[in-house]
Amino acid sequence: MILFPAIDLKDGQCVRLLRGEMAAATVFNDDPAAQARAFQVAGCEWLHLVDLNGAFAGTPVNGAAVEAILAAVDVPAQLGGGIRDMATIETWLDKGLARVILGTVAVEKPELVREAAAAFPGQVAVGIDARDGRVATKGWAEETDVKATELAQSFEDAGVAAIIYTDIERDGAMGGPNVAATAALARAVSIPVIASGGVSSLDDLRALRDCGAPLAGAISGRALYDGAIDLPEALRLLRD
Template identity: 85%
Template structure:
């Protein structure tokens, strides 16, 4: 199971939100590229990036910070937030991102996801963010009637590289991930599923790994707060 340290970008800074609320942002580093270098120095194999402003704006906002991170590290990076058309997908992948994460458009324009996955094999993931099992879009501001497993199944044969599943109610709350819902989603599809939201201890990571069906986990606040030692966690997961 791969551990993805997270850098959430708001106004050019590395922050963490509580339950996805922009007003609850805590700034952890005003130099996101330095933060990325620190994660890589600890041994991470990937870095997970989110353009929080972009998720609300519907277009990239923190491009400068993302580009600085890409220039600073030599491990693959994946990015979500505000990526809603083919031109943006092409632009980001052309700048060196290893993978883009498509969330809102997975609900609103699923054909774009399929088109992108065909055009860029292995470089397109679907982000499924759910509150009470129901998918939320546009920076989690809008809740839909679509259930997370139903959305995942729509892309079963699309060739997407992964599904990043976020339980919004757990995100940033340091209360542990929704292991049961994430594992159920992973069993519902053949696409690799990455857990996000609430991963706050080494035991959380071990529980996710023990399911045998979850391919990765994203952690942010716990790494910044020191609740998870990244080097130790990476060693344990190997």
């Protein structure tokens, strides 16, 4: 399993939200590029970036911060938030992103996911953010009747590189991930699944690692900034 440290960008700063509420943002670093370098120096193999403003606006907003991160590190990075057309996908991949994450459009324009995955093999992931098993879109501001598992299964033959599954109620709450739901999703599809939301301790990482489902990775943010997870120890745990 790969540990993906999260760098969530709001107004050019590195923040964490509580359950996706923009008004409940805590600033952890006003220099996202420096934060990215610190994660790389600590031994992280990937970075998980989110343009929070972009997720609400529907178009990239924190582009300068993302570009600064890409210039500052050598490890691959994936980005979600405000990526809703082919031109934006192409632009970000040209700028050096290893992978784009498509969330809202996976529900609203599934054909775009298929087109992008075919055009850029291995570089397109689907972000599935859910409350009580149902998908939320547009920065989690709008809820749908689409079931997370059914959405994931609909892309089985599309060639997407990964699914990032977030339990919104757990995100930023430091209460632990929804291991059962994440494992169930991973068992329901052959696409690699990355767990997100509530990963707040080494025990949480251990539970995901040992859940019996083939999880590809886990994303953690607040716990790394707060020191609740010792990053070097976490990396050793997942590598072992």
